[in-house]
Amino acid sequence: MGGSFELLVNAAVAGLLLGGFYAAVTLGISISFGMLDVVNIAHPAFIILGSYLAYLLNQTIGVDPILAAIIMLPAFYFLGQAVYQVYYLSFERRGQDALRGLAFFFGLLFITEVVLILLFGVDYRYVEAAYIGPTWRLGFVDLPLRMLVPCLVSLLLVVVLQLLLTRTFVGRAIMAVAQDQLALQLMAANPIRIKRMAFGISIATASLAGAFLIIIQPVEPSVGRDYIGRVFAICVLGGMGSLPGTVIAAMLLGIVESFTATFYGPSWAPAVAFGFLLLTLAVRPSGILGR
Amino acid sequence: MRSWLFFATALSIGAVVFALALLLRSDYLFFAGYVVLQFVVLATAWNILGGYCGYVNFGSAAFFAIGVYTSVALTKLGANPARYLPEFLVNVFKPLLPLPIPALQLIAGMLAGIVGLGMGYLTLRLRGVFFAIATLAMAVVLQTLIINWDFVGGSRGAYIVRPSNAWLGPFSIGYIEYLFLLMLVLAVIVLTVARLIERSRLGYGFASIRDDELAAEACGVPTLRLKLMATTISGAFMGMAGAPFPYYIGYVEPAATFGLPYAVNSIAMPMIGGTTSWLGPLIGAILLGSLQQIATVTISSAVNLLIVGVLLVGFVVIAPKGIIGLVEDWRQARAKP
Numbered sequence: 001m002g003g004s005f006e007l008l009v010n011a012a013v014a015g016l017l018l019g020g021f022y023a024a025v026t027l028g029i030s031i032s033f034g035m036l037d038v039v040n041i042a043h044p045a046f047i048i049l050g051s052y053l054a055y056l057l058n059q060t061i062g063v064d065p066i067l068a069a070i071i072m073l074p075a076f077y078f079l080g081q082a083v084y085q086v087y088y089l090s091f092e093r094r095g096q097d098a099l100r101g102l103a104f105f106f107g108l109l110f111i112t113e114v115v116l117i118l119l120f121g122v123d124y125r126y127v128e129a130a131y132i133g134p135t136w137r138l139g140f141v142d143l144p145l146r147m148l149v150p151c152l153v154s155l156l157l158v159v160v161l162q163l164l165l166t167r168t169f170v171g172r173a174i175m176a177v178a179q180d181q182l183a184l185q186l187m188a189a190n191p192i193r194i195k196r197m198a199f200g201i202s203i204a205t206a207s208l209a210g211a212f213l214i215i216i217q218p219v220e221p222s223v224g225r226d227y228i229g230r231v232f233a234i235c236v237l238g239g240m241g242s243l244p245g246t247v248i249a250a251m252l253l254g255i256v257e258s259f260t261a262t263f264y265g266p267s268w269a270p271a272v273a274f275g276f277l278l279l280t281l282a283v284r285p286s287g288i289l290g291r
Numbered sequence: 292m293r294s295w296l297f298f299a300t301a302l303s304i305g306a307v308v309f310a311l312a313l314l315l316r317s318d319y320l321f322f323a324g325y326v327v328l329q330f331v332v333l334a335t336a337w338n339i340l341g342g343y344c345g346y347v348n349f350g351s352a353a354f355f356a357i358g359v360y361t362s363v364a365l366t367k368l369g370a371n372p373a374r375y376l377p378e379f380l381v382n383v384f385k386p387l388l389p390l391p392i393p394a395l396q397l398i399a400g401m402l403a404g405i406v407g408l409g410m411g412y413l414t415l416r417l418r419g420v421f422f423a424i425a426t427l428a429m430a431v432v433l434q435t436l437i438i439n440w441d442f443v444g445g446s447r448g449a450y451i452v453r454p455s456n457a458w459l460g461p462f463s464i465g466y467i468e469y470l471f472l473l474m475l476v477l478a479v480i481v482l483t484v485a486r487l488i489e490r491s492r493l494g495y496g497f498a499s500i501r502d503d504e505l506a507a508e509a510c511g512v513p514t515l516r517l518k519l520m521a522t523t524i525s526g527a528f529m530g531m532a533g534a535p536f537p538y539y540i541g542y543v544e545p546a547a548t549f550g551l552p553y554a555v556n557s558i559a560m561p562m563i564g565g566t567t568s569w570l571g572p573l574i575g576a577i578l579l580g581s582l583q584q585i586a587t588v589t590i591s592s593a594v595n596l597l598i599v600g601v602l603l604v605g606f607v608v609i610a611p612k613g614i615i616g617l618v619e620d621w622r623q624a625r626a627k628p
Contacts, residue, residue: 041427100611101607102347103562103607107604110596110603274431278428
């Protein structure tokens with residue numbers, strides 16, 4: 001056994017840690033796409049934006065990247081509200097086909113990427129924090145802190161969001177608008193306002209996910225694209241808008257990707273996410289914990 | 292206008308354009324014009340599926356890349372057939388090699404058409420948004436395959452040496468002129484096909500799928516067969532547009548070939564021009580293509596991509612029917628008073 005068993009366990013642990021991070025990346029999509037039916041394919045672009053803002057705050061005044069992301073949360077929340085307002089006015093209210101909305105978000109993704117290239121160039125950027133270098137060792141299992149910290153904070157974020165959605169009035173209203181918009185309107189709550197808030201929250205998660213991303217790996221403007229497939233694969237597999245489902249699917253994808261990278265080489269990893277997505281869409285479109 | 296008449300007219304307009312460009316004796320004109328024509332083909336091909344059927348394809352770059360890499364692989368094979376092929380095959384193929392570009396285009400078109408057919412079967416289970424995401428996924432899977440395929444250079448890329456001139460019967464013309472001419476002919480063909488589809492039963496079938504697929508199916512429209520035709524035709528033309536590209540650019544690598552600019556451009560051009568008629572993608576491609584060429588030269592290549600993004604978002608928000616829609620609205624407003 002020896003060597004190969006250790007390799008296997010290490011790959012599995014690395015996959016779980018990666019999966020925790022993927023959960024944070026996907027949360028926003030689970031809310032916007034899973035609950036609100038807004039196909040925000042620009043979500044990865046907002047994540048990269050989060051990475052760059054964390055980078056700026058970290059490099060100029062030396063703030064911890066996760067703290068920087070928490071500081072930026074309100075800004076992202078309002079950005080999300082603004083984007084939803086534009087989307088609502090130009091597509092949802094007009095009853096325009098969702099496909100033009102898709103082109104809108106695709107354009108947004110592209111614009112964000114190009115603006116970041118114009119401002120920062122295509123060099124890889126990274127942040128500095130105390131936990132980026134060291135690795136804990138439990139027996140033969142490696143726990144690199146730069147993976148562990150994002151994973152734990154991300155799981156915390158999931159718990160907080162789940163509590164928010166199930167225990168507060170706004171959260172329940174968001175769950176309700178996902179099910180039946182008209183019913184919510186009859187209960188005298190403004191569905192548009194609720195959706196705007198929900199979309200704000202979904203973009204706010206991108207701020208944290210962005211900070212995690214730049215902790216885990218150096219970032220350049222176009223890395224966001226690789227995540228489009230991953231987030232939608234996880235969201236669909238997790239059952240569209242179920243947060244526990246999202247975490248399970250994220251862990252699953254993390255482990256599969258980690259095994260692929262360990263045994264076949266990292267250049268095959270992106271194909272796994274998308275192969276996963278194609279397979280899910282073809283075989284079980286309702287996902288693991290789908291309704 | 293009858294289709295063959297349209298084809299003849301378009302071809303003669305193309306001939307005039309080519310003759311004028313020759314008279315100006317500027318190589319730059321051919322280099323820039325080639326890119327614009329390439330986008331005319333990509334945009335029109337995208338529109339056959341996206342505009343007529345309403346299925347958004349984010350994977351245009353993948354089909355384009357199939358064309359590019361078919362060309363690279365066959366050229367490499369053609370340069371040294373004895374190394375890669377068994378002996379009895381070498382003697383059969385020797386007189387044919389190296390394959391001329393039109394032959395490469397045909398093969399690339401067939402391969403991309405087959406992949407398009409496969410994509411068409413996805414529409415069995417995936418509608419609307421899910422289909423769009425699946426096409427994006429397909430592009431990345433294909434890119435990963437190419438990156439890991441050493442024969443065509445993998446992620447390092449591959450070089451193709453462009454000959455200095457080409458023979459057109461007895462006449463010798465510069466190679467870039469030759470590529471321009473090929474793309475011009477392809478553009479004329481794809482426009483004719485798009486126009487033909489638009490005015491035939493096929494086009495009405497496509498439109499019924501776009502407007503309400505369930506109702507179309509219930510009325511006896513063979514939706515699956517029509518969708519398969521749309522994805523195949525659309526994919527094949529994109530592949531054909533990609534085949535001459537390695538000869539144009541001289542060096543190809545996966546990151547640039549599968550890049551977002553192709554996907555965005557082939558969506559933005561029809562959306563800006565108008566998706567319901569063959570004229571829309573043509574207008575969009577010429578406008579946006581020329582604008583990008585000018586911006587690349589005068590400002591920078593990053594800014595020209597920004598222009599595309601901003602125009603795409605601006606048009607889908609403000610003028611969802613594109614330039615053609617704007618002109619029609621203006622005409623109706625003037626006719627009514």
